[in-house]
Amino acid sequence: xxxxxxxxxxxxxxxxxxxxxxxxxxxxxxxxxxxxxxxxxxxxxxxxxxxxxxxxxxxxxxxxxxxxxxxxxxxxxxxxxxxxxxxxxxxxxxxxxxxxxxxxxxxxxxxxxxxxxxxxxxxxxxxxxxxxxxxxxxxxxxxxxxxxxxxxxxxxxxxxxxxxxxxxx
Numbered sequence: 001x002x003x004x005x006x007x008x009x010x011x012x013x014x015x016x017x018x019x020x021x022x023x024x025x026x027x028x029x030x031x032x033x034x035x036x037x038x039x040x041x042x043x044x045x046x047x048x049x050x051x052x053x054x055x056x057x058x059x060x061x062x063x064x065x066x067x068x069x070x071x072x073x074x075x076x077x078x079x080x081x082x083x084x085x086x087x088x089x090x091x092x093x094x095x096x097x098x099x100x101x102x103x104x105x106x107x108x109x110x111x112x113x114x115x116x117x118x119x120x121x122x123x124x125x126x127x128x129x130x131x132x133x134x135x136x137x138x139x140x141x142x143x144x145x146x147x148x149x150x151x152x153x154x155x156x157x158x159x160x161x162x163x164x165x166x167x168x169x
Contacts, residue, residue, distance in 0.1 A: 036117065038060060098114075
């Protein structure tokens with residue numbers, strides 16, 4: 001069995017999760033996929049982050065597979081367009097995260113396998129309403145060194161960013 005490059009406990013919104021990160025360049029064998037999110041970089045190697053108006057935290061664009069999505073890549077493309085109005089290209093698998101809830105209040109969609117990919121911006125469109133929330137999200141391109149200021153995900157976030165930056169070079 002593959003060994004994780006990171007294992008730890010994540011505290012998120014009042015719940016605790018055991019998470020493990022596995023480097024992987026082929027997602028075809030993975031099951032129970034709950035999320036597909038992307039480290040999306042522009043030509044200046046700035047990273048795309050988004051923020052819903054009703055939430056305090058910034059995050060990566062992406063989301064949950066829908067029944068009509070043919071694969072994880074289609075999920076990621078659709079979610080990045082819906083959330084950030086950015087079309088992407090050159091999508092590559094980076095790693096996946098397994099998550100197991102350790103508390104009683106299991107967050108829907110937060111237990112299972114979560115994919116992370118890297119991609120490049122193909123085009124940026126005027127922002128529109130995200131059909132999932134009914135709001136127009138904020139989008140921002142930041143220097144990767146500022147990622148943890150916007151997304152304070154502690155060691156977990158640091159590892160995710162390092163894996164993305166390693167692939168970016």
